[in-house]
Amino acid sequence: MTKKVSAPVLPIAYFGEVGSFSHLAARRRFPKAELISCRTEEECFAALVAEKFSEIIVPIENASAGMILNTVDQLILMAENQNHALAIREAIAMPVQLALLARNPKAKIKTIYSHLAPFKHAKAWLKKHYAGVTLETVVSTSEAARLAYEQPGTAAIAGLHAADLYKLKVVRDDVGSEVANQTTFFVVGQELKKSGKPTRTMLIFEAAHKPGSLFHVLQVLAKQNLNLTKIQSRPIPGKFSEYRFMIEFEGNPTQAAFQKALKSLARCTHRCAVLGSYPVIQLKRT
Numbered sequence: 001m002t003k004k005v006s007a008p009v010l011p012i013a014y015f016g017e018v019g020s021f022s023h024l025a026a027r028r029r030f031p032k033a034e035l036i037s038c039r040t041e042e043e044c045f046a047a048l049v050a051e052k053f054s055e056i057i058v059p060i061e062n063a064s065a066g067m068i069l070n071t072v073d074q075l076i077l078m079a080e081n082q083n084h085a086l087a088i089r090e091a092i093a094m095p096v097q098l099a100l101l102a103r104n105p106k107a108k109i110k111t112i113y114s115h116l117a118p119f120k121h122a123k124a125w126l127k128k129h130y131a132g133v134t135l136e137t138v139v140s141t142s143e144a145a146r147l148a149y150e151q152p153g154t155a156a157i158a159g160l161h162a163a164d165l166y167k168l169k170v171v172r173d174d175v176g177s178e179v180a181n182q183t184t185f186f187v188v189g190q191e192l193k194k195s196g197k198p199t200r201t202m203l204i205f206e207a208a209h210k211p212g213s214l215f216h217v218l219q220v221l222a223k224q225n226l227n228l229t230k231i232q233s234r235p236i237p238g239k240f241s242e243y244r245f246m247i248e249f250e251g252n253p254t255q256a257a258f259q260k261a262l263k264s265l266a267r268c269t270h271r272c273a274v275l276g277s278y279p280v281i282q283l284k285r286t
Contacts, residue, residue: 016140088276
């Protein structure tokens with residue numbers, strides 16, 4: 001009898017370098033998996049389509065900064081690619097604590113590096129404590145930490161976990177702490193792989209360029225008692241003032257209300273596609 005050879009277990013990719021919040025979320029959610037970093041969201045999705053990874057973990061929303069548009073755009077491209085059965089498998093919600101890190105905490109700080117989302121969250125805090133300091137946006141908080149180690153007179157806003165990884169000292173551990181902060185990540189992978197019981201669904205569509213078209217979409221959800229949890233518009237390339245919409249709502253394909261809503265949406269929208277139905281996993285603050 002021929003022995004069946006099992007397929008190799010592929011690693012999981014995450015956005016950013018070692019020490020990013022995506023890396024922390026990946027490590028906490030999949031502690032036994034092999035984890036590989038990708039510098040950008042685009043690299044994550046390209047490698048997933050090329051079947052180099054089983055799943056990728058990318059940020060989708062920050063409580064203060066809103067939706068991560070690079071991820072939104074990649075999800076739209078994923079939906080347009082009909083040759084790859086990829087879907088959102090899970091959402092991971094993780095509380096985020098920001099810290100100001102520097103190689104020499106006593107040196108004068110001239111430049112602070114960070115991702116756009118932490119800068120938005122800590123805007124008031126920075127104005128109060130570091131007015132006049134140059135703020136330089138980089139791809140990820142882990143890249144910010146690396147630059148803070150390499151460049152004298154600089155600091156990074158990143159996670160506390162990045163301090164040890166990049167040999168940095170904690171200058172302040174309360175950056176923007178007056179407002180609670182949380183980032184939600186998506187686990188994206190093969191559509192047929194099983195996950196927990198789905199509680200939310202995300203889809204994209206194009207609405208007719210006329211008055212009331214978006215209202216009719218939202219009316220469909222309201223009629224079926226499906227609660228809207230996210231909405232984001234993105235311009236359609238080459239079509240001035242026309243947009244795609246990405247929405248998330250509470251519901252899954254096993255519900256009759258979901259199926260009725262999907263049929264109605266197919267009639268009142270263009271290019272409507274489900275990006276995934278998935279559970280939301282809430283991680284505790286460490």
